[in-house]
Amino acid sequence: MDRIYLDRIAATPVRPEVFEAMRPFLTDAFGNPQSLHAWGRRAQEAVEGARAETAALIGAESAEIYFTASGSEANNLAIKGLAAGQQARGRRLVVSAIEHTSVLNSVKALERSGFSAVLVPVDGQGRVDPAAVERELTGDTVLVSVMTANNEIGTIEPVAEIAAVCRARGILFHTDAVAAAGSLPLDVRALGVDALSLAGDQFYGPKGAAALYVRKGVRILPLVDGGIQEGGRRGGTENVAGIVGLGRAAALARTEMAARAAALVPLRDRLLDELPRRVEHVRVTGSRTDRLPHHASFCVEFVEGEGMLLFLDMKGFAASSGSACTSKSLKASHVLLAMGLDHATAQGSLIFSLIDGTEAAAVEALLEAFPPIVERLRAMSPLYTDFLMHRGS
Amino acid sequence: MYSDKVMDHFANPRNVGTIPDADGVGQVGNPVCGDMMTFYIKVKDDRLADVKFQTFGCGAAIAVSSMVSEMAKGKTVDQALAITNESVAEELGGLPKNKMHCSNLGADALHEAIRNYRDRQAGRAPAGSASAGGHDHDDAGSCPYCDSALETEDRSVCKACRIELEECPACGGITKKGDATCLHCGRPLPGKA
Known part of the structure; x- marks a missing residue:
């Protein structure tokens, strides 16, 4: 059976070029980047090269990139680290109601230590209204976080507008771009964001390598105290191979992004248009216009x-769901x-979230296989x- | 995640459907927790001559319903009442821990159908009625250790990982019983009484 992978939001395959770039740092080039000798220098050069590539993906400077082990860690560092850095000015946070749990639970943790937080609602397409954010910006608000795009519904948020509203009041703005980075062109200066999270495993890098961008001059306190790694913002010996993989994946994404989107958007639109035609009582979730190029979601x-x-899965298709039964909790x-x-x-x-190289025939096969499944369950x-x-009566 | 037997009953469920002139109908569950089951029974000479079900829910919920229908068919009413959620799970070769509470309601639904049948016999319920069993699923929170959903009626222990829990009086979070400080807010917990 040919298996068809439509669960990009869970994981992407590591590109062969990425794996090749990583390979030496898992074997011969095992040095610690903090060591003075040749082994150390080689590892350090590789990490700094990856930092430059990661920065270039989002229009940042190398010195503004802090590597972490996951998107969740980047979000934790952003929310907790920025809030801690600003708490002398105020202790109020504003985030959207549809943030990833790593943001929402970081906020909850801060609430337990004396911060207050407001969840800004979304409309029927999952869009955050910048004016609704603005209304919540009181004098003691120190941090706002709204994701760049949502992983469950594909909706792209008006991040630049929200950032502008925050900047006008001198309030820090973080965006969780884990679902978007590598798939959408992002420029931290044009967006006007103070911090941005991204993760390589969403764009053909390895798991375990992610990053937080923090604008130069913004005060952030570390979660992991340790040595001088990552400018003292995150202690611990660097995951050199993973970081190198992230950097290579970022470089590939930067040059290929437009072509990748151009190939996937027609397939995405085919699913969004056709699935509700083939099966009654199926609705598209999220925005049709402001949407991740690889993302088709339904109820x-x-x-x-x-x-x-x-x-x-029995028919060979991998997908995902936000239903209660599929979550452990x-x-x-x-x-x-x-x-x-x-x-x-x-x-x-x-x-259904599409990886590069997905063929039109795969989408057609899914459209054929899906209606009988729904019929059976209904x-x-x-x-x-x-x-x-009740329809009959 | 699921045993072969669960997957078999999910993919090829036995006795799916409705019985329009059923002698008893029972329902449990609600869409909030994700699983709903409706059982229909036909009783002849005190035996379940026919059992059918419909289920909205996950693979485990469908497999459980199928297994219950198979176990109950042909049994006397009393024998059917002796079927428990636990015995169904056992018959299926086990269920994932976090599915034990929400999805494993098949025996309850069957028992509701029998209750409805007896109510009808006794003239307490009209023909065509259904008995609905309670299955409250207010947000009882989840275990801080294994993330399995906790039961509304008893949050003092996680049914999945068997850790004893208590509510922190300071922050309201669920934390491990007997710890010196709350897992969530770090405040000291009152010692054991």
């Missing part, structure tokens, strides 16, 4: 996400609920039976 009514994922997606969807509809969450769904009965 399929009267069925639950995990059942669809299991049947899709058995909670429906906070993103879909924040968009105003009811619990039953949110349970039918289904996300035939055993009491919600669907209920719906049919």
Whole structure:
């Protein structure tokens, strides 16, 4: 059976060029970048080269890039580190209701130590209104965080407008760009952001290598105290091979980004247009216009996400869902609920995210395979039976 | 994640459907926690002559319903009442820990159908009625160690990882019982009474 991978938001494959760039640093070139000798110098040069490539991906300077082990760590460092750095000025945070849990739970942790926080709601497409953010900017607000694009619904947020609103009041603005970096052209100066998180495993780099951009001059306190690595902002011996992989993946993304998007957008649009045509009571979640180029997400009514994922997997398709049953904590997606969807509809969450090289034939195969799966699950769904009965009467 | 037996019952569920002239109908669950089950029974000479179900939910919920229908069919009403959620999970070769609470409701739904049948027999419920079992799923939070959902009625222990828990009086977070300080806010916890 040919398997078709449509779960890019979970992981991307490591590009062969990326792996080749990493290989020496897993074997012969094992030096510690902080060592004075030749081994150390070679590792340090590689890390600094990767820092320059990562900075170039987002229009930053090398000195503004701090490597971390994951997007979640970058978000933790941004929220906790920036808030701690500003707490003499105020202790209020403003974030959107659809942030990644690494942002939301960092905020919760700060609330337990005396900060207060406000969640800004989103509209039915998951879009944050810059004016709604502006209304929350009180005198003691020190940090605002709104993601660049949402991983569950693909919606791209008006980050530049929100950043402008914050800058006008001298309030720091962070954006979680983990879902967007490497897929969308991002320039930290044009966006006007003070901090930005990204992760290489979202654009063909290895897992375990991510970064936080912090604008020069912005005060941030470390989460990991240690040596002088990462300018004292993050102690611990550098993950040299991972960082090199991230840098190479960033360089590839920078040159190939436009071509990659041009290839994936028609496939994405085919899914967004055609799936609701082939199956009744399927709605697209997120924005149609401001959307990640690789992202197609839906809610399929009267069925639950995990059942669809299991049947899709049996047919060779890998996808994901934000349903309660697919999460270990058995909670429906906070993103879909924040968009105003009811619990039953949110349970039918289904996300197809495309990697480069996905062929049109794969999308057509999915469009063929999907309707019978829904039909099968609806035939055993009491919600669907209920719906049919009430439609009849 | 799921045993072969669970996957078999999920992919080829037995006894799916409705019984329009059922002698008893029972429902449990709600879309908030993700799983809903409806069981229909036909009773003849005190035996479950036919059992059918419909389920909205994850793979485990569908497999559980299928297994319950198979275990109950042909049994006397009393034998069917002796089927427990635990025995169903056992028959399926086990379920993932975090699915034990929400998805493993098949026996409850069957018992609701039997209750409805008996109510109808006794004239307490009209033909065509259904009995709905409670399955509250207020947000009881999740275990700070394994992230499995906690039960609303008893948050003093995580059913999945068996750690004893308590609510921090300072921040309201769920933390490990017996610890000196709260996992979330770091404030000292009152010692054991």
